[in-house]
Amino acid sequence: MAGFLASLLSTVVVSHSLRRRAPWPLSGGTYRASALASAWLTSLVLFMLYVGRRAPFPGMSLAIVGAFVGGVMTTSTAIGLIEDNARPSPGVRDKVLTYHTFGSLRYPPSPRLKRTLDITLASLSLILTLPLWFVIAAAIWFEEPGPIFFTKNSVGLGGVTFRQFKFRSMVHDAERATGPVAACVDDPRNLRCGKRLRRWHLDELPELLNVLNGTMSMVGPRPLRTVMVQRILEELPGLAERHTVKPGIACIAQIEKYQMPATERLRLDLEYIRRMSVAFDLRLLGRAVVTTVRGTRRDA
Known part of the structure; x- marks a missing residue:
């Protein structure tokens, strides 16, 4: 000591x-x-x-x-322990909310025991992976001393913007020159350790905290950044339908591909909403683990 x-x-x-x-x-x-x-x-x-x-x-x-x-x-x-990405302006958040407030959206009831499953799995996962958090934090800090965590301002249930927690996998202030842009598989802004974190989805471990505080679920449509959602909604208003349930850590779209057009993502998310149940969540979580370990997911 x-x-x-x-x-x-x-x-x-x-x-x-x-x-x-x-x-x-x-x-x-x-x-x-x-x-x-x-x-x-x-x-x-x-x-x-x-x-x-x-x-x-x-x-x-x-x-x-x-x-x-x-x-x-x-x-x-x-510098700070947490890097907060560019927060959307009140105008952008209001535009996103408008698509959810005045539309004819139907919010399906959450399956019985889904919240219990979320809390149980998130708590167990947090306990089991906690030693790994220190290793990841050290890898990030020693490669580029600075914030260890990163928050995305993403759209959740009902179009409300929330802070999505992640481990920082990119260089600090990565969007200074580009502004808000989507990440790609071999993004040059990635840290060396960040590439491995993203490959094994280890950068998403802090999202377990989102599950515990109720802003996310273990399974559900992957949350997208508010600024990106606002742009997509202008061309595809139906995207709001994916926000009738809580976003999740794992989803059908994430299991199948790294990136895909908004229309295809919406189709897969609506398929999940239609089939949503505790049993289906467990099946998808199993597939997500296998896909991550094997690395069989397509890039596009």
């Missing part, structure tokens, strides 16, 4: 000192170098204290963890 605290404090002190004295904002590489230097120096001191004995591997491991936590604390105060 001493190694953890020493490494954490030294990382925070060094990083904050550099921030105060540097005439320009620190780069991600500087934060990473501070954390690695603190971990190395703390581990060296621990090793020297235990010369002649068995190397204190747990102590050095805690020193590395402490340096990482200290680095995250520092970048969180400077």
Whole structure:
């Protein structure tokens, strides 16, 4: 524990000192170098204290963890822990809501026990994958020190915009030059670890929190960004029908393809809504796991 605290404090002190004295904002590489230097120096001191004995591997491991936590604390105060994508303007949100308020939409009742299934599976998944969250967070931060999480402003039940939680898989402020654009399979904005996160859908693990707070379900139409939905609705008003149920982590469209035209996505989402049941959800979740592990999903 001493190694953890020493490494954490030294990382925070060094990083904050550099921030105060540097005439320009620190780069991600500087934060990473501070954390690695603190971990190395703390581990060296621990090793020297235990010369002649068995190397204190747990102590050095805690020193590395402490340096990482200290680095995250520092970048969180400077940049933030969560990167929020460009929020849609009130006008865009109102336009999306209009398609759901004044249309003749029918909201089907949620199947019995669906919410119970969501809470149970999300809770179990969260407990089982929690150790992996720390590994993913470390991979993201050490590649590009900065926010670890990312939120998408997406359309949920009834056309209401909500914050969809994800692990950050792209470079920080990826849309500064392009504005809101859809991601593609080999998007050059992806982090190196981000490519693997997206390949195995590990960037979607924080969506379990959305399931627990009730904005998403384990199975349902994949949520789309509000700005994208507003553009599609102008050409395809029927897209609003997919928002008559909660969006989900897994869906028919996601299982079959990475990308597809809005009309095809709507067709598959309406098929899910028509067949929606707890048993069907379990079948789709099983297919989603198999598809992800095998990598058999088509790109387009």
